[in-house]
Amino acid sequence: MVLLRKYAWEGVGWLGAFFSLLAFSLNSFGFISSQSVNYLGMNIVGCFFLILYAVSKKAHASWVLNSIFLLMAVIALVRVYVISQ
Numbered sequence: 001m002v003l004l005r006k007y008a009w010e011g012v013g014w015l016g017a018f019f020s021l022l023a024f025s026l027n028s029f030g031f032i033s034s035q036s037v038n039y040l041g042m043n044i045v046g047c048f049f050l051i052l053y054a055v056s057k058k059a060h061a062s063w064v065l066n067s068i069f070l071l072m073a074v075i076a077l078v079r080v081y082v083i084s085q
Contacts (some may be wrong), residue, residue, distance in 0.1 A: 009056045016049025035080055043073040 023042035026032045032039045047070035054063035 009053060012049050012056075013053030016046045016051075016053055019043070019046030020050065021046075035076065037077065037080065040073050040077040040080065044070060044077065047073060 019042045023032075023039050023046060026042075027034050027039055047066045050066045051063045051070065054060075054066060
């Protein structure tokens, strides 16, 4: 059971890294805008999973940094939604 929990947390970390890297890559290559819902949504999901992983590892600097990134992405998403109304 302990081994399963370890691999589950590792999977959460890798999933978070995947979403964050995918958002960055798609934006860098010009496929999506940094203000698009897709980009912001992938960053929110990626940051959330990376926060969970960092908390499980007691990596305080990492979860604080990702919490700030998450907050910025949520604020940007709200701004995009409000402006489009």
